Structure formats: structure tokens, C-alpha cells
Amino acid sequence: MTTSYRLLGALSFALGVSALFPDCVNGPLKNETICDTSASPAERARSLVKLYTLPEKINATGSDSPGVPRLGIPPYEWWNEGLHGIAGMYTNFSDQGDYSYSTSFPQPILMGAAFDDALITEVATVISTEARAFNNANRTGLDFWTPNINPYRDPRWGRGQETPGEDPYHLSSYVQALIKGLQGDSTDPFKRVVATCKHFAGYDMENWNGNERYQFDAQISQQDLVEYYLPPFKSCVDANVGAFMCSYNAVNGVPTCADPYLLQTILREHWGWTNEEQWVTSDCDAVQNVYLPHQWSSTREQAVADSLIAGTDINCGTYMPIHLPGAFAQNLVNESVIDTALIRQYSSLVRLGWFDPPENQPYRQLGFDAVATNASRQLAYKAAVEGIVLLKNDGILPLALDSSSSLGIFGDWANATDDLLGNYAGIPTYLHSPLWAAQQLNLTVHYAQGPGGQTDPTTESWLSIQPAADASDIIIYIAGINNDVEFEGDDRVTIAWSGAQLDVIGQLATLGKPMVVVSMGGGQLDSSPIANNPNISALLWGGYPGQDGGVAILDILTGKAAPAGRLPTTQYPAKYINQVPMTDMALRPGPNNPGRTYRWYNDTAVFEFGTGLHYTNFSASIPSAPQQNHSISDLTKPCNSTRLDLCAFASLAINVTNTGAVTSDYVTLGFLSGTHGPAPYPKKRLVSYQRLFSIEGGASKTATLNLTLGSLARVDEKGNTVLYPGEYRLEVDNGPLASVDFTLTGEQKVLDEWPQPPANRTGKGVSGFEGYFVPGYGSGQVVL
Numbered sequence: 001m002t003t004s005y006r007l008l009g010a011l012s013f014a015l016g017v018s019a020l021f022p023d024c025v026n027g028p029l030k031n032e033t034i035c036d037t038s039a040s041p042a043e044r045a046r047s048l049v050k051l052y053t054l055p056e057k058i059n060a061t062g063s064d065s066p067g068v069p070r071l072g073i074p075p076y077e078w079w080n081e082g083l084h085g086i087a088g089m090y091t092n093f094s095d096q097g098d099y100s101y102s103t104s105f106p107q108p109i110l111m112g113a114a115f116d117d118a119l120i121t122e123v124a125t126v127i128s129t130e131a132r133a134f135n136n137a138n139r140t141g142l143d144f145w146t147p148n149i150n151p152y153r154d155p156r157w158g159r160g161q162e163t164p165g166e167d168p169y170h171l172s173s174y175v176q177a178l179i180k181g182l183q184g185d186s187t188d189p190f191k192r193v194v195a196t197c198k199h200f201a202g203y204d205m206e207n208w209n210g211n212e213r214y215q216f217d218a219q220i221s222q223q224d225l226v227e228y229y230l231p232p233f234k235s236c237v238d239a240n241v242g243a244f245m246c247s248y249n250a251v252n253g254v255p256t257c258a259d260p261y262l263l264q265t266i267l268r269e270h271w272g273w274t275n276e277e278q279w280v281t282s283d284c285d286a287v288q289n290v291y292l293p294h295q296w297s298s299t300r301e302q303a304v305a306d307s308l309i310a311g312t313d314i315n316c317g318t319y320m321p322i323h324l325p326g327a328f329a330q331n332l333v334n335e336s337v338i339d340t341a342l343i344r345q346y347s348s349l350v351r352l353g354w355f356d357p358p359e360n361q362p363y364r365q366l367g368f369d370a371v372a373t374n375a376s377r378q379l380a381y382k383a384a385v386e387g388i389v390l391l392k393n394d395g396i397l398p399l400a401l402d403s404s405s406s407l408g409i410f411g412d413w414a415n416a417t418d419d420l421l422g423n424y425a426g427i428p429t430y431l432h433s434p435l436w437a438a439q440q441l442n443l444t445v446h447y448a449q450g451p452g453g454q455t456d457p458t459t460e461s462w463l464s465i466q467p468a469a470d471a472s473d474i475i476i477y478i479a480g481i482n483n484d485v486e487f488e489g490d491d492r493v494t495i496a497w498s499g500a501q502l503d504v505i506g507q508l509a510t511l512g513k514p515m516v517v518v519s520m521g522g523g524q525l526d527s528s529p530i531a532n533n534p535n536i537s538a539l540l541w542g543g544y545p546g547q548d549g550g551v552a553i554l555d556i557l558t559g560k561a562a563p564a565g566r567l568p569t570t571q572y573p574a575k576y577i578n579q580v581p582m583t584d585m586a587l588r589p590g591p592n593n594p595g596r597t598y599r600w601y602n603d604t605a606v607f608e609f610g611t612g613l614h615y616t617n618f619s620a621s622i623p624s625a626p627q628q629n630h631s632i633s634d635l636t637k638p639c640n641s642t643r644l645d646l647c648a649f650a651s652l653a654i655n656v657t658n659t660g661a662v663t664s665d666y667v668t669l670g671f672l673s674g675t676h677g678p679a680p681y682p683k684k685r686l687v688s689y690q691r692l693f694s695i696e697g698g699a700s701k702t703a704t705l706n707l708t709l710g711s712l713a714r715v716d717e718k719g720n721t722v723l724y725p726g727e728y729r730l731e732v733d734n735g736p737l738a739s740v741d742f743t744l745t746g747e748q749k750v751l752d753e754w755p756q757p758p759a760n761r762t763g764k765g766v767s768g769f770e771g772y773f774v775p776g777y778g779s780g781q782v783v784l
């Protein structure tokens, strides 16, 4: 295999066909430092960039980098996606046979519900392995523009499905686990792939009421920024992520891709993301938006100069390659800025082994036999099972079935195919719908679809279901939302179940048969009509469960697997969307805002963040509580302000007992509350979690909840992270199942002093939009 890759590389170079990678053995660069494996990645990259002419440098600023044929540098496409498996966008799947499919995991919103960081590392390791195999066949790249870790702030957001949920601590922990699996250990000689934390920052609205993502200026207080919007991104820095993506929107007047405060002062200086192999890409054509519609920069040339100078190293699209020549002609930017960007890019490719002979690189040996293995298929199934959340159960679940049972399975998700995957999906290994899974059981199955989805207004759907429902002993209704109503570019206009769906659900419930509803999709629907209907026995949430999602759902319904997922978002009542505009970024309650997320929502949720029932019951105790009083000055002595997540406070052992009969996993959630620091106080905040596995009836297992000074601290109005004296309570689970109180005494202490933004951050208004990759500005490269 190694030899054939070498031959292929040499042959394609000789024929003038684009090679897969530069040839550092026989190619024109073989005697240059870029090919010297004993030099550092940055030294190697610097030596290469020195050889480039200015036009060659300018061409390398776009995502579709054309390479430099005279130096044997092949083209490289930076835009690759891998949200829950390598994705279709820039992955070239073959029509059949090898490389025609890969493993498609559940959407992050469902994997987030598993609250299992080890699972996330395993999933990400499979994604990076499969990515490498596809890369070796020249079918995708080596860097991936994933994860999407903007906290899921508003239930209407069309892309909430791409995120692990609404809580910044949860996202921070999830993303650390994910990056480890995608990139490998930072000490490894080669990175598996490069991950990209996006969209930095304050991006969580597509198009609400005419407010489009391209022009939206998110007004965010420093307090909310540091407390809510930024922690997952800081966590990416701590995980040594290779790349960031700046977003379409502006934050407090400045488009993020042209914002030196965010990209330089916060990201690189304050957080210390200073490695030369780390780069920032723009979202796709976000640099263009710096000019129009943001009008931050007054010309196209100024927009590319402003973005490059601010720290955007790659432009997704072609705006920089097209307009940088003009920017140089007008002296808006100098060559050292572009050099910095290119050194970051090429250092990153060095760390990915792009320049090195394949022999010594294990990842370069991977072929299709590493893709969609039995173990990966099992993992995709396991990820779906772990995430599915049980919200209501009168005891009907797990279903007691035998060969005489007749199961009626209805709803537009019952026979789902692509819907199982959600957005940013590749080609899955297979698609197992709930109906397919039911048909594998030894019993009678009746099926009818009913309403065609959330947007189907048909009111007679009941008539098409009735005969099958009459013939069934047990009714399962699987429906909800899908990518028809929650998608990139659009936000939901309602969070209620549709009238047509509720009509059919209501009719089915009047039959008086055991009935289960499975609510699907990434965003929550207000399921109170289902929860409150005494004729509906059970309710589950199934998210986008991926290629084996139907089997996962059926296995939970039939008791082959036990549910233990927890809601990663608040389920708000339908009225919520009339109480707060999407454009209101504030988390705390205000006159026109009932508050956001479980931390601040001041009304009653339909289902709380963290809700999740089991087929058994659990109790919890805290055998040895931490000491009662702690002096702030003693606690903070050994603490390093750049890694507050590593400043230990206490490791609490939580004894969890399964008090019922069914073996089950249990997610141990640790919430902190109390009166410390200035009012208003959040209701509580998640500070630690651990999933325990397979606890048998009557048995106990111990979870460890690690509390750090970072998790005890709060954020003041200037964005400073402060440890306050006062009362603290740690609660286990909603409920709670156990709790412990302690007190911090002494003077409050600033653990992290937040750099204040410069004063001149005023937007210049909004107008116009040039469109994506505009013809004339768009596709194609500058002619050298």
C-alpha cells in the first residue's frame, strides 16, 4: 500500500495531475527546510512561505487552496465537515463499493444527552480514523470544521441539533472529550485530524423575523459573554484545538472575523492560543459580510485587510484571494500579515504529516477496512441508546411483547430514512428505521404514516391510520420535527406540536390501548398535551439517532436496553417564543425576557434540563462531605488563573444505589446553587457530571464529582471571574437525590481579570448582501 501511494504521488506529479501530498523525497522541495523532519513545524512552514511569491501567498488565503505547482505543492481543500461522521459537503463518496459509505453517528444534541464524555472520545476517534482512510483515497481533507459549540440558547434555533445542548459547562466538558478523539494526544508525532471550534462567537440565530445571521449584531454583556457564550471556546483552547472559525454575526458592533478584540486579545493573548500551528478560518464568505451587509469596512479591499489583520487566517470562499491584490495595491495590509497566516496553515499541515513520507505514519496506512467496522457500527448504536431520554412512563415500558403481540407503529418518523441523520451527514452504513427494527421482531406489525410532518396541515390523517390502529394491541407514535422545520438558514416559528399531529395523537389515545409517543428532532416541542394526557402511557425523546436509531428506539421500548439519557436542553412551554425575541441575547430575566436556560428561566419548564427517567429508581448519598468552612485566601493560593478548570476544590464521592430491579446506567449530575456574590442568583448551574454504567438492581456504584474553583466562581458585570464568600449547596440530580452545604469565607477574589473591549466598537449599520460566492467575485482563483 505504501509503495502504491508513493508511485501514485510520483506518477500524478509527472503527469501534471494533482498529487495527494507534496513529495519531499523526490520533489522540488526535497532539500528545503520544509522537508526536514528534524525542524519544528513552524520552522518548516516559514521556510516554505519564504519561497512563495506574493500572488502565490494571496491565492493560499482561500479555502480552496490551489497549491503552487512549480514547488510541487498540490491543491488543498480546507473546507471539510465531520459533525457526526465524515460529512457529504466536501467528502467524495463513491457510488458503490469501497468508500461509498461511512459511520453516521447520532446528532450531537442526542450524544450530548448521554452525558458520557468517554463515549464522545470514542465516537470522535472513529470519525478521525474514517476521515484518514477517506483522505488516503483522496476523498476528503485532513482538517474538519467541527464541532459547533455555540450554546443552544433559544429553542427556535435551526442549528441547535448540531450542538450538545444549552449548558456551557456541559459543552466545555463534551468538547474536550471530542477534540481528544479527533486530534489525538497533543504529544503524538502526528495529529489524527485538525478540529475547528465554531462559530466564534455569539452565533445562534439563523433568520428570525428578518434578522439574518449575516448581518446580525449580537448585543452581549461582558458578563453573559464570559459566563455563557465563551466557556466552550475557552475549553477548546485548553484542549489545544487546531483551529477556530469566526462567525457571520457581529458581537457588540464588530463582525467577529474582523474583530481583533475577539481573535487577538481574547483568543490568542488572554487565553494563550499562541501555537503557530493554530489558525482561524472565516465562516463561509463571512469576510465578504464584513463589507456587506455589516458595513464594518467601507470597501471590499478594506474588508479583506481588516479580517486578515484581525487574525482570520483562511477565508472560506474566495473573497480574500480576489480582493487582497487590491488591498496590497492600496497599502491596506503588509506582507508579514499574510506570512503569519500562511505559516499557521502550513505548520498545521506539517503536524498532520502532509509533507512527510507515508511510511512512518500509521494514519497514512489506513484504508477502507478501517471504515464502518463492526465496532464502529456498535458504537453508533450505543451512542443512540445512551442518549435517548425517557420523559414519562406509567409502567407500560418496557413493553412486554411476545409472538402474539400486534404492534401499531405510526407517525412520519416511524419509517424514517435520512431524517434519522439530521444535517451535516455523510452516507451512512445503513439506515434502520423504527419500522424496520419492529419488523425484525417475531410479532405482528401494523404501520401507517399519518400526517406528513410538522408542516402538514392535513386534518384527515386519522382516517388513514384508523384501520391499522384498530388492529393493533399497542400503539407507538413516532413523530415530531425534522430538517424541514429546523435547518441552517431558518429558525422555528413554533415550538408546539402541530395541530394535525396532536389531532392524530389525541384520536389514538381515545382507543384506550397502551400508547407510547416518541418525540423526534433536535429542538424540543412543548409536549405538555402528551405528558398531561392520562391515556398516553409513555413519552420519549429520540433526537436524531443516526444510522441505527430505529433499533436503538425499539430496543429501549422493548427493554433490551434501559434508558438513561438526560435532556440537554430545557423544554419550554409553547408560549415562551412570544415572551422573548430571539435577538435578545440576555440570559437573565428582564422586562421582556423570562430568562434563558434552566439557570435563569423564571417560569415552569415542561421538562427541566437534565430530566430523564429510568426503568428503575435510584437513590444517592454523599458518604463524606467536604469540610464546612473554607477560606478563600487558602483555596486560591495554588491556583493558576489560565486554567481555572484545573484548580481543584473537592472531589466528591457520590454513592448511587439502584433501588429497583432493572439493571441501568445512571447519569450523576452535580448542580451548584446558593447565595454567593451579587443577586440575582442563578437557580442552579451544572458543575460536574459522570455517567455510571450497568448498575444492577440492589447494587451501588460510586461517581466522582470533581469541583474546581472555576466552577465555584461567578462572573461579574465586567466579565471578571470572581470567587465570592457565601453559602454554597451542591445537589445531586434534579430533585435532588442528595445535597451538601458549605461556606466560603474571607475577601472575594478575582480569579481571572477579563480584558475590557476597546471603546470604539460601534457598528456602521447594515445594508445589502452580495450573496454566497458571488459570480464575478466568487468561484475561481486569481490568475498567477
Ligand SMILES: O=[N+]([O-])c1ccc(O[C@@H]2O[C@@H](CO)[C@H](O)[C@H]2O)cc1
Pocket (backbone or CB within 6 Å): 081, 145, 198, 283, 284, 488, 772
Ligand atoms: O454556499 N454554501 O454552499 C454554504 C453552505 C453552508 C454554509 O454554512 C456555513 O458553513 C459551515 C462551515 O463549516 C458553517 O458551519 C456554516 O455556518 C455556508 C455556505
